[in-house]
Amino acid sequence: MAAPIPLSVSVVLVSIIGAGIYDVLTNFEQNGCEMTYMYEYPEYQEIALGKLRKEYPTYRLFIYGEGQYARQLRNLKLDGIPVLFIPGNAGSYKQVRSLGSVSLRMSEHPQVRAHFNYFVVDFNEELSALYGGVLDKQTEFVHHCLKKILSFYSGAKSPPSSVVLVGHSMGGIIARALFTLPDFDSSMVNTIITQATPHQRPVAPVDIHLEKFYSKVNQYWRDNSLSSVRHVTIVSTGGGYRDIQVRYGLSALDGIVALDRAVSASTMAIPKAWVSTDHLCAVWCRQMVLLTKRALFDIVDEKTLQVSEDTEVRMKAFQHHFLNNNGLPDYQSYNENKTITLDSKIQWTYRDEKTWKFSVAKTTAPQYFSIPLVVEERSDSIIIQTNLTNPEWICYCDFPEGEQKCSTCTSLSSRSRFLPPLYSNTRYLRIAFKDIELTPRSHIVIIVPSGQRKVDIVSDRYNSDERHLVFQMPNIYDTIISYPVSATDGAAMLKISNGSAFYSLHLAGLSLPTNTYRALVMPMGCRRHNAEGFEGSILRLNIPWSKEESYVFSGYGKELSIPVKLQSGRPADYDWQLDASEPHLEMFLHPYCHYKLKLIVATQDTLGQAVRFYGVLLPGYLVAVLCLLLRGVVVAHGKGQVVSTREQSPADSLMEHAKPYYIMPTILVLNFLIRFGPVAKLLTKFGVPEDDAASLAAQSIWFKMLPLLMYLCCWMTSYMQAFVVFHTMSVVSFLGRLFAWLPDGLVRLISSGQLVLSVLAISSCLVCGSLGSFLVSSLLIFKVLRLMYIVSRQQDSKDTHRKLSLYFPIMLMVNLQALLSMGPFIIWAKNVAMTRAWFQPLESDPSRYPSLAVTVGVVLLLYAENATVSRSQSAVIGWVLYAMTAITLLYAMESLYRLPAYISICVLAVSLPYAASFLMQKLNGERRKNE
Incomplete structure (x- = not known):
């Protein structure tokens, strides 16, 4: 009988987790990506690979073309810039279409x-994110393809010496892995662009080969940042909230590639994109495709018509297009102190108001607007927002004594930045007076050309102490105490009066991804105004330690709402005490309105962030809870304590044997010890890896209460799992009464299937370990169902309940191991579907040995089902299981690839003593029989 309180708590907790999963899957903006269109039929021409076809029978190489261009490619006599697209996990070679088609259209421009x-490799849609055994093979194939591609340009006027690599998802890791090959000529690649690639670590590290591959590649790039990869410039874009597979923090290149050779940005922050892309959308989103192609065309050397060998040229182009586009066409050679000559015949308009707005349907004649920079009125900053399209649109100068104009000025256009929406051409300049050479006669000059339609200019001169505000974000304790008021009425409130075009709110203390809020900016009153379509207000959340800004635009007089949440934690070594280091909520407002800002706690966003960042830790904690349950059952059996499952279900046993205070104090002490200087050095000397807490701390998402919270969460989740599984299987076993009429001989024949299934499970492990796991899992399920059927027929005994209480937690653990090994099983199944080779062993199978160990252990346990263990034996088993629980919580929280091995050790730790006891009982029985 389930206890009502634990059941109620577990239902609530599982519902909360479900709400978090729902938030991850649904709580993001609508897809703002535009489609890329085709004007001619796409063609993917396969390239003959000769002997490579035998070595890589499932891999292919294509070249992309359309219409007449595709027909020109058939002889493969090429004279262009080679680009190789590398698809990712389960990716198709047809994903190259968008980039290839847009590039073709752009190259048709007469200038x-x-x-x-565009070339593309076909990896047969392999699951490289779940099975690392294919990564080395894919890398070697791409290396051969690069050599093949460059051979097509031998007759070109200016043959290329390198190939541009574009990688989607795991394809970006393959691109960087090329440099680790011993025979790779690093000069073959100097430019890499990756889309939604998890560079930092695998999304779900379920495979030891995947983990080793990542470690090898990232360590190589760290060690050779000043040597063999110094000439390589690399861009990494992450999709933001819509990409529920790869969060932005994993796609950043921080700490892997040298800062002066890498650009990392969220698509939400990239100028003239400002969209969140899902994982697949990253390859076809028109805004991002156009940006990528403009950047690629800008790194072409005009003399050679190949990618420039100058790394500085490439970095300037990538930084311009992906980070800080200021609208200047000559950004490569632009002088920030450029002097602009002003036409003395053009009309000057003097505007000395602190805040003013200019709007006209069309400019019929050029004019200059001059704005005095008056220090005496306590103004120290100015923001100017406009939709002017002329590159040189703003400058500053000193008016000569007694005059109201100047003949030359110093340009400020390079400091301007674009704002959404996409086609508004809205840009702004925000500058502090201290940043320029200020005198009492200094003026800002806005250059308005003639013939431009619908010109809008907003200027606001202000005091930063009044507009740059600091709000101390409430901590978890304050949030809980003030809840639900903080989620309804708001945790902060700010009233903004008319005439203010800009406010900045510094969100002090916002450091963890689970600190989530929602900012609401509500217009409280707006002047009657005939607003245009792009006229309104903009919110910008600026995270200074990463390029993950997010923007929200709303029309004139309409409410704005923006989620205040992080896509990556604040680095531990970041100087958070400086105002500029805190996240900023910047508000670009309409001066004809006054507003009210409300900052409310976003409960559902918090749950979604918890699932997004910490969901990968759930399997490890679930195994730890089940391991403690198994320990409690075995120790109880050694003492002769067997409780009827009618009185105490496995869920109730879990509540009794897996209490948090049984293990969490030990974890706390061990966490301290392994970081203690002498102990840490000793562990390193013996090759013991860092614990997973160190990895989470490196990601800036670790906090002290995390282990306890995760354990409590998984403890109650395991209770619900055990409750649901046990009662579901009880119903299924009860239906077995329908077959009660079967003859005993037939029942014994069916029961003998255990032997067949056992042999099949063990032998299957040699072909594919995952297959063996599924078979032995099925064997355990059938065994538990059989025992529950006996209980339902009231033919049970104390021995029946002993077996059932022992097999049930082992069944749950083996089922979890089978789920963690899905990757190799899918790869094996695909190979069988293609080759019909049922008995061909899967290469580099990480699941083989753990599955074999578990299968042998389960089979031994099932055949020794009548054996019992002594109190001393159960105590030893209990200590082994306790130690494995601690090791799991230290080294398999995030490193899921270790869990199958830990599960196999737990199963063997139980089964071997039972098997030994069974063998001794058999030998003693034979001895007594002979006597």
């Missing part, structure tokens, strides 16, 4: 001399 040839 464009260069053109790109």
